[in-house]
Amino acid sequence: MASYINKQVIELNKVTEENRNRATRNVKTETHLSGPEDSGRRLYRMVAVSFGMLCVLQVTLNISLRLVYNRGMGDKTNVTAEKDQLQTSYNTLTKEKDQLQTSYNTSYNTLAKEKGQLQTSYNTLAKEKGQLQTSYNTLVEEKIQLQTSYNTLAKEKGQLQTSYNTLAKEKGQLQTSYNTLVEEKIQLQTSYNTLVKEKDQLQTSYNTLTEERDQQKRENNDLMAKFSNLKQTCPKGWQKFESSWYFISTETKTWRESSQDCQERGADLVIINSDKEQEFLFGLNKRAWIGLTDSVNEGIWKWVDGTPLTISHWYPQQPDNGGDNPANGEEDCVELNTETWLPVKAWNDQSCLDNRHWICEKVV
Numbered sequence: 001m002a003s004y005i006n007k008q009v010i011e012l013n014k015v016t017e018e019n020r021n022r023a024t025r026n027v028k029t030e031t032h033l034s035g036p037e038d039s040g041r042r043l044y045r046m047v048a049v050s051f052g053m054l055c056v057l058q059v060t061l062n063i064s065l066r067l068v069y070n071r072g073m074g075d076k077t078n079v080t081a082e083k084d085q086l087q088t089s090y091n092t093l094t095k096e097k098d099q100l101q102t103s104y105n106t107s108y109n110t111l112a113k114e115k116g117q118l119q120t121s122y123n124t125l126a127k128e129k130g131q132l133q134t135s136y137n138t139l140v141e142e143k144i145q146l147q148t149s150y151n152t153l154a155k156e157k158g159q160l161q162t163s164y165n166t167l168a169k170e171k172g173q174l175q176t177s178y179n180t181l182v183e184e185k186i187q188l189q190t191s192y193n194t195l196v197k198e199k200d201q202l203q204t205s206y207n208t209l210t211e212e213r214d215q216q217k218r219e220n221n222d223l224m225a226k227f228s229n230l231k232q233t234c235p236k237g238w239q240k241f242e243s244s245w246y247f248i249s250t251e252t253k254t255w256r257e258s259s260q261d262c263q264e265r266g267a268d269l270v271i272i273n274s275d276k277e278q279e280f281l282f283g284l285n286k287r288a289w290i291g292l293t294d295s296v297n298e299g300i301w302k303w304v305d306g307t308p309l310t311i312s313h314w315y316p317q318q319p320d321n322g323g324d325n326p327a328n329g330e331e332d333c334v335e336l337n338t339e340t341w342l343p344v345k346a347w348n349d350q351s352c353l354d355n356r357h358w359i360c361e362k363v364v
Contacts (some may be wrong), residue, residue, distance in 0.1 A: 065111030267362035319349035
C-alpha cells in the first residue's frame with residue numbers, strides 16, 4: 001500500500017513538473033508572439049490552469065491520505081512514515097506553489113510593463129500605418145493621373161508618328177521631284193552654256209563685221225572729207241592743214257575768252273591729235289592757247305570736246321601747276337610755247353587768267 005502511494009506521489013510530481021515547465025514555455029512564447037491584448041488573456045488563462053492543477057493535486061493528496069487512513073490503521077508506523085512523506089510532498093508543493101505565485105506576480109508586472117510598451121509601439125505603428133495609407137492613396141491618385149497623362153502622350157505620339165510617316169512619304173516624293181529638277185537644270189545649263197558659247201562666237205563675228213563696217217565708213221568719210229576739202233577754200237584769216245582749218249588770233253585774251261571766241265566762229269580751241277599737227281601748229285610761231293585743261297578735276301587733263309588726253313607734248317617738268325608758288329596761281333590751262341622750246345616738247349600749263357594768243361580749229 002505504501003509503495004503504491006509513493007508511486008502515485010512520484011507520478012503526480014512528474015505531472016506537476018511537466019505542467020509547470022509547459023506553462024512557463026507557453027508564457028514565454030505567448031509573450032513574444034502575441035499582441036498586447038492576447039498576452040493578457042493568455043496570462044490569465046495560464047494562472048487559472050495553474051490554480052486548477054494545484055487544486056487537483058490537493059484533491060489527489062486528500063484522497064490518497066484518506067485511502068491510507070482507511071486501509072492502514074494496522075500499521076501505524078508505516079502510515080506515520082508515509083504521512084510524513086506526504087506532508088513533505090505537500091510542503092514541497094506548497095513551496096512550489098508560492099514560488100509559482102511569486103513568479104506569476106513578477107511575470108505579471110513584467111508582462112504588464114511590456115504590454116504598455118507594446119501598446120505604445122502598437123499605437124505608433126497604427127499612426128504610421130495611417131500616414132503610410134494616406135501616402136499610398138496619394139501615390140495611387142498620382143499614378144492614375146500619370147497613367148492618364150501617359151495614355152494621352154501615347155495617343156499624341158501615335159498621331160505624331162502618323163504625321164511623321166506622311167511627311168516622310170511627301171519628303172521622298174519631293175526628293176524625287178528635286179532630283180528630276182536637278183537633272184533638268186543640268187541639261188538646261190548644258191544647253192545654256194552651248195547657246196552662250198554660240199552667242200559669244202556670233203558676238204565675236206558680229207563685232208568683227210561691225211568693226212570692219214565702221215572702218216569702211218571711216219575710210220569712206222575720210223575719202224569724202226578729202227574730196228570735199230579739195231573743193232573747199234579756206235575763209236579769210238584761216239589756214240588749212242589736212243582736213244581742218246585753223247585760225248590764229250592777232251590779239252590776246254584769257255583762255256575762257258579765247259574758247260568763247262572760237263565757238264562764235266563755229267569752231268573751238270585746237271585739239272592736237274598727231275605729231276604732224278603739233279609740228280604744223282609750232283610752225284605758226286605763236287605763243288597761243290590750245291584746247292586742253294584740268295580745271296574740272298585737278299591733274300585730269302581733257303580736251304574741250306571732253307575726250308581724255310592720249311598724246312602729249314609737255315615740256316620737261318611740266319605740268320607743274322605753277323611750282324606750288326602762290327604768286328603763279330592755279331595753272332589749269334595749256335599754252336603752246338613756240339619761243340624757245342622744241343616742237344615736240346612745247347606744252348606748258350599756265351594760269352587760265354593770263355592773256356595769250358589762241359588757235360581755233362574747225363574740222364571740215
